[in-house]
Amino acid sequence: MSSNTQNDLIGIADVAARLPQFINKVPNLLTGLKQAYLRTPNTPSGLGLAFERAVKRNPYGDALLFEDQRFSYKELNNWANQIAHYYLSLGASKGDVITVMIENRPELIATVIALAKIGVTSALVNTSQVGKVLTHSINLVNPIAIIVGEECRAAVDEIRQDLNIAADRFHWFADQETLKDIGQAPEGYTNIAQVIDDFPKFNVPTTHKVTGKDGLFYIYTSGTTGLPKAVIFTNSRWMLAFGTYGHVLNLNEDDVMYCTLPLYHATGMVVCWCGVLAGAATLAIRRKYSTSAFWTDVKKFNASAIGYVGELCRYLMDAPESAADRDHRVTKMIGNGMRPNIWSKFKQRFGIKEILELYASSEGNVGFSNIFNFDNTVGFSPIPYAIIQFDKEKNEAVRDKKGYCIKVNKGEVGLLLGKITKRSPFDGYTDPEKNKSVIMKDVFQKGDSYFITGDLVRDIGFRHAQFVDRLGDTFRWKGENVSTTEVENIVSEYSKITEAVVYGVEIPNTNGRAGMAAITLSENETLNEQDLTNMVTEFKKGLPAYAIPVFLRIQEAVETTGTFKYQKNKLKEQAYDPKKTSDRLYVFLPSTNCYCEMTDEIYKNIEDYKYRF
Known part of the structure; x- marks a missing residue:
């Protein structure tokens, strides 16, 4: 018997052993897939609608925890509605863009919900950006306003004269609990907490008019020109994440997701929060990641799930062992970048039962999710994709005599491509020229199109892959x-x-x-x-x-x-x-x-x- 046949048999046995655990998730997963795929670009959908449904499902349950602050779904919805009504009064409408530069805290969450409800795209600027890079990121998307947290104001003030934003559209939140103390806005800024006070708390009428094709976020990714690229994240794409990653996590109203990841990234803002909203569960956030405070916070918030990236896991593994490592109820985690050499050790040390490793990119059209809870894999993808032979020295795909690409064999490493179809579209960047550079045509037959992820992955069989490395700039x-x-x-x-x-x-x-x-x-x-x-x-x-x-x-x-x-x-x-x-x-x-x-x-x-x- 060949080694490949043996590996296939072992793989089949492993899948069979995990089926009972997977079957328990099937009803919830089917519900999610129905929401993700049974939609059109013109179907009402998106974050605003999903949030309002979670409010109906669990109005008095905790929606958001931060430090010593606690917001029920109803309270958070009321706050977001006031912000939404205020921006409607300014004439903001579907298709507009507003830059949001606030660190992880409730004001960010409330603002994002508010803008989602009225169809305005939130440009989620990296709060670490400064100078020329920040100027570029803001002006790139032509915002009608900017909402700044006091913690980021110095960076904005430094470049304010270079921004293409009207002088009266610089809006501000104090760096404190603004529902209790609105603070005093600096000169040149409108105090959002103050001006929304007179606006109603009932749902805005626009939420059901937001459709899948409408923009939800601009998320920034590194650009080969030396400046960030703005990737449009539509409501339709958010629903795809909501219906897949969100429902695979299988949280309920008793669950709490602890997320220390920056919410200007899709892993935190989309993946972690999708899981919460899918189960009308609780999101607990921290301003910035801290190794020493991590398990203390987990205990404080009674978290049952955590969001991660690989670096976070390494920091936790490097910390001295303590009783806090197991003094919690966390059994699930979702994220990406868990290194194979610590995967099993992490599960054993911290009592984790499920690592829902995933693969996705802000601009990409293909995603993987570890729905079977295998070790050392980004999981399974229902989206059509290909892993092709790639010559790193020449920096190009290997093609056969007919000019078509060649798929790698099981166990081999190649370049991951996502097939562009109606069900897996490529939404693209703000710059059409950049879109051309990441699309490969005539890959396996004339007329086909694939998105070039720029990532090398290993084909490990059963439509599963393992992340290996990143190409390019x-x-x-x-x-x-x-x-x-x-x-x-x-x-x-x-x-x-x-x-x-x-x-x-x-x-x-x-x-x-x-x-x-x-x-x-x-x-x-x-x-x-x-x-x-x-x-x-x-x-x-x-x-x-x-x-x-x-x-x-x-x-x-x-x-x-x-x-x-x-x-x-x-x-x-x-x-x-x-x-x-x-x-x-x-x-x-x-x-x-x-x-x-x-x-x-x-x-x-x-x-x-x-x-x-």
């Missing part, structure tokens, strides 16, 4: 996508640097890839001790913390291809090992404020995981 670090071009542009602005090549390198026992910049200095320039501090200071002004290069490499010249593309493969291979290059290497170590020169001792300590990057 982005890499993932600390749960965030980092645009190499964006970082290259900021690094190159430093006065002594003429050119920078940025790429991701792996550090043992961490998730994703840390940023490394191979830089070329101006003629006759050298880096002194002050430069090593100044560079960190300057990079922080233009980049979020996760995008600042961890490593620097000083090169005399940048090696390019015949078409002037940077040769990154060799740089990635040599990484930050001082034995593999004579170039000077520097590292930005945790809890420091400057780069220091890489030594053999520091390199060994990094490899031995003595620094917590």
Whole structure:
């Protein structure tokens, strides 16, 4: 018997063993799939409608927990309605866009619900953005207004004169419990908490007029031009996530989902919250992730499920073991990026029974979900997709003599493509030219079209896959996508640097890839001790913390291809090992404020995981 046949038989046996657990979910899953697929672009649907249905189902149950604040579904709905009525009074209507820049707190949730109810698209700006990048992100989507939390106001004030927003449309929430204390708005801002007080709390009439084709969110993803791309997330797409991920999680009114992920990302805002709304359960949020407070919060909120990304799981595994590891009722978790080398250990240490690992991207049309609760897989996909052979050296798909792509065999790694159909459309970016660059035509036959995910996955059979790596001009670090071009542009602005090549390198026992910049200095320039501090200071002004290069490499010249593309493969291979290059290497170590020169001792300590990057 061949090894492939044996593996198939083992796989069939594993599926059979898990069927009883899966069958319990089937009624709820079928309900979700009906909502996800039995719809048209013109069908009333989306977040606003789903939220109002959850309000009817569980009006006095907890909808949202934050710190010591608690909101029932009815209370949260009343608050959102006041915000919605206010924006209707300003003339906001379906198709408009409003930028929202508030950290994880109730004001963000209430605002998003409000705008969803009136068909206005919320542009969910990354709250870490500053300077030119923030200006670009806001102006890109032509918002009619901006809603800013006090915690983000300094970043907005710095670029306010560059924003294409009317002076009287800068709206503000105090950084406090604004339903009890509205605060005093700074000059030039309208205090939302104050102006909504006179508006009614009943449901707005517009919710049932919002259809699947209407925009719900703009979610920002790293761009190859060096600036973020805005991805439109329609209500129809939200319903697909709601009907699949939301119902697979199978929560009910007694469940609490604890989410520390930033809500400007789809994993938190869409996946985690979908699961909550599908079961009229409770969402518990925290401003920012904290390892030391994680299980304390879980206990405080009596959470039964958690949202995660791989980096979060690693941080929890790195923390010293304690009684709190099992002193909770969490049995389920949903997210992405769980590393295979800690998967089983994590379940055992923290008493987790189900890891609903998933695969999806903000702009993509294909998704996987681990509905059978297998280990080390992103799960199953009902969406048509293909995993094709890909030549990383040439950076192109491998094609046969007829010019068509070739699917990988079971167990092999290839490029994941999502077939574009009526049921799995590609909603796209704001820029039509960018849409062209991510669509591959004539893949297996003339006239077909597939979305290029840019991700390498392993085909493990039974329509299941395992995530392997990310291609192209982005890499993932600390749960965030980092645009190499964006970082290259900021690094190159430093006065002594003429050119920078940025790429991701792996550090043992961490998730994703840390940023490394191979830089070329101006003629006759050298880096002194002050430069090593100044560079960190300057990079922080233009980049979020996760995008600042961890490593620097000083090169005399940048090696390019015949078409002037940077040769990154060799740089990635040599990484930050001082034995593999004579170039000077520097590292930005945790809890420091400057780069220091890489030594053999520091390199060994990094490899031995003595620094917590």
